[in-house]
Amino acid sequence: MEQISVKKTRVGDVELALSGPVEGQHEWIGQVQTLRELLACWLVLDEADLPLSPRLVGPPGIGKTTLAMAAARTREQPLYIYQCTSDTRPEDLLVTPVLAESGKIAYHASPLVSAMLEGGVCVLDEGNRMNEKSWASLAPLLDHRRYVESVIAGITIKAHGDFRCAVTMNDDESTYEVPDYVLSRLQPTLDIGFPSRQDEMAILRYHLPFAESDLLAITVDFLQRAHELDLTFSPRDGINIVRYALKRLAQEEDHPLSADAAWAESLQRVLGTEAMDLDRLAAERQQSLGKPLPTMDFQDFFFEEDDPLHPGKDDDNPLI
Numbered sequence: 001m002e003q004i005s006v007k008k009t010r011v012g013d014v015e016l017a018l019s020g021p022v023e024g025q026h027e028w029i030g031q032v033q034t035l036r037e038l039l040a041c042w043l044v045l046d047e048a049d050l051p052l053s054p055r056l057v058g059p060p061g062i063g064k065t066t067l068a069m070a071a072a073r074t075r076e077q078p079l080y081i082y083q084c085t086s087d088t089r090p091e092d093l094l095v096t097p098v099l100a101e102s103g104k105i106a107y108h109a110s111p112l113v114s115a116m117l118e119g120g121v122c123v124l125d126e127g128n129r130m131n132e133k134s135w136a137s138l139a140p141l142l143d144h145r146r147y148v149e150s151v152i153a154g155i156t157i158k159a160h161g162d163f164r165c166a167v168t169m170n171d172d173e174s175t176y177e178v179p180d181y182v183l184s185r186l187q188p189t190l191d192i193g194f195p196s197r198q199d200e201m202a203i204l205r206y207h208l209p210f211a212e213s214d215l216l217a218i219t220v221d222f223l224q225r226a227h228e229l230d231l232t233f234s235p236r237d238g239i240n241i242v243r244y245a246l247k248r249l250a251q252e253e254d255h256p257l258s259a260d261a262a263w264a265e266s267l268q269r270v271l272g273t274e275a276m277d278l279d280r281l282a283a284e285r286q287q288s289l290g291k292p293l294p295t296m297d298f299q300d301f302f303f304e305e306d307d308p309l310h311p312g313k314d315d316d317n318p319l320i
């Protein structure tokens with residue numbers, strides 16, 4: 001069997017086996033400003049200065065993880081990703097003991113601690129899922145102290161000067177409310193918005209260079225319409241729709257399936273039948289959020305909204 005060599009390092013009296021960095025990263029396409037803002041957070045301007053650990057916030061599939069990975073690549077630093085879950089324990093985040101072949105206890109450094117020791121970038125992915133106890137163990141790391149304390153290994157681990165961190169968070173209903181004292185250390189907040197039409201096309205083309213332009217175009221049309229309606233369908237959904245449609249097309253070579261039919265089938269399988277009628281979905285979603293739908297009065301047929309003669313113009317609530 002091939003032996004994978006594990007890098008080890010010593011902290012105090014304890015030898016830690018390090019996690020390996022993540023290889024094979026994707027490019028970040030479009031939204032240059034957002035990438036610049038993230039890179040700005042990681043600049044250190046003076047000996048007395050500290051890097052910031054920002055929160056990357058947005059709906060699932062919009063590109064948060066990809067952005068953080070691309071920023072690490074731009075800085076040419078090794079990248080480590082820690083996937084946060086609701087049952088992540090402080091020791092999972094820091095150092096875990098494992099029984100070695102020799103029968104002795106060996107200590108494994110998490111991707112976070114490995115990034116701290118190696119001077120890499122750590123992305124704490126989907127941080128909104130993690131419980132308070134685990135976040136509490138990171139409080140000293142995320143302020144001027146820049147260290148963590150592993151109770152299990154009995155050591156204090158200081159972060160390398162090049163260590164950088166970012167946290168991604170979905171803005172849907174998360175498992176836990178991250179406490180304020182943690183949020184105040186995860187600043188600033190960078191909201192990732194939906195890509196423009198042109199960028200969305202470039203993203204799909206980049207990931208699916210073998211797809212026909214027509215299929216990409218109807219997918220981009222669909223996604224852009226969904227973004228306008230405030231529905232949270234994402235580039236990831238678009239990539240999945242095109243991928244499945246292409247596979248169905250390839251399979252039905254003998255009984256050709258039209259590209260339109262394959263696309264419609266794929267849309268339904270990936271996002272559900274509801275997604276076939278975006279307007280209705282948007283209306284239903286607004287209603288469930290308790291927002292009143294913009295309604296039209298009889299007056300609206302005769303007056304433009306900003307017409308000074310509009311009888312409802314100065315009403316506090318134009319919907320009444």
Ligand SMILES: Nc1ncnc2c1ncn2[C@@H]1O[C@H](COP(=O)(O)OP(=O)(O)O)[C@@H](O)[C@H]1O
Binds near residue numbers: 062064065
């Ligand atoms: N600007 C972008 N450039 C390149 N790929 C993108 C971009 N935005 C989204 N993607 C692609 O969309 C998919 C979802 O992105 P991901 O970063 O996993 O989303 P999130 O972390 O927000 O859930 C990935 O395949 C990713 O590569």
Ligand SMILES: [Mg+2]
Binds near residue numbers: 061065125126168
């Ligand atoms: Mg992600």
